[in-house]
Each structure stands twice: as C-alpha cells, then as structure tokens.
Amino acid sequence: MRTTGGVVVVVLSSLLWACSTAAPSTGCSTDQDCTNAAAPKCAPQGRCVACAVDAHCPDFTTCQDNFCVLDCSKPERCPGACGSDAQCSGATPRCVHGTHLWDSHCAACLPQTLAPDGIDNCPSGQHCGDAYTCELSCTVDMDCPSGVCQAHYACQR
Numbered sequence: 001m002r003t004t005g006g007v008v009v010v011v012l013s014s015l016l017w018a019c020s021t022a023a024p025s026t027g028c029s030t031d032q033d034c035t036n037a038a039a040p041k042c043a044p045q046g047r048c049v050a051c052a053v054d055a056h057c058p059d060f061t062t063c064q065d066n067f068c069v070l071d072c073s074k075p076e077r078c079p080g081a082c083g084s085d086a087q088c089s090g091a092t093p094r095c096v097h098g099t100h101l102w103d104s105h106c107a108a109c110l111p112q113t114l115a116p117d118g119i120d121n122c123p124s125g126q127h128c129g130d131a132y133t134c135e136l137s138c139t140v141d142m143d144c145p146s147g148v149c150q151a152h153y154a155c156q157r
Contacts, residue, residue: 080105094121096132107132127153 027033027046034040034048043052049066051057057068060078070078081104082088082095088106094115098104109128112120120127122134125143129135137153138144144155 082106094132109134 028042028048029046031040031042034042036048039048039050041049041052041056043049043066051063051066051068054061054063057063060071061068062071063069083104085093085095088095092106092108094107094110096105096107096110096114109120109122109132111128111130111132112118115121115128120134120139122128122139124140125136125138126134127137127139135153138149138155139153141147141149143149146156148156150156
C-alpha cells in the first residue's frame, strides 16, 4: 500500500455517497462474502469495505481508510487542479480554491478579499473580477482622472 505522506487526497463525492448509503457488512473472510456493490472487498479486519488496498481502486485514486480517494500527488492526475499559487504559472499565476481539490483551478488573479497576501496582482487601472480575470477599473485613487476611486472600483466623476 502506498503511503499518503505528502499526498493530497480528496474523497470522491460519488464514492462517499455510495459507501455511506450502504449498510455496514461484517463477518467476511473473502471478497465472495461481500455482496454489496458499494463494499465489495473483504478487509483484513473481516468486514466488507470499498477497498482494502490501492489495487482495488480506479486509476488516479488510492485506498485510504477503506475508501477510494482521488490522488492528486502528481499534476497529471488532476489536470488544472491546484493546492497553492506555487502550482500555477504564466497567465494564470493564482490558485482559486474550491470546495474540493478538483474544484480548484489556476486563474489570472484573486480578488483582494480572497488573496492570502491581500494583493489581487492585476495591473494598475484594473481589479480582479468575479470571473477571476483582471478587469478595467480603479484600484487606487491615482488610477482615476478625478483622483478618487470609489467602492466597487469605480472612479468618481
């Protein structure tokens, strides 16, 4: 079994749902004793589970606590997913964190309220919009001809 030290894993919601709706099975000695599709493997503890070893799980997943979970330890396993800005580069240098790792993605910017460093990293005269892209607007007073940048990044007229 692979160790999970340093491995970022995320429970696949469909597998979790399938396993959580299954009635717990006990008393198995072989896989043939496990008749529930959500728990088809006999663990060494003598109970039916979703997996007992990594080989019981689909590609790009690993067995952790008898559940198959997504293994994003290598970028090719979770294309586009990120855990931090360090995994993003080029035109999309910021990591937008989702509810789950597979929901996360690299983007052009993060709004100041979401950026861990409080910087939206957009050029002067732009701010990070709802679509995580830099949009034309003001971020500081000196971006505006009037010298006043109002709430919601609009210049005072």
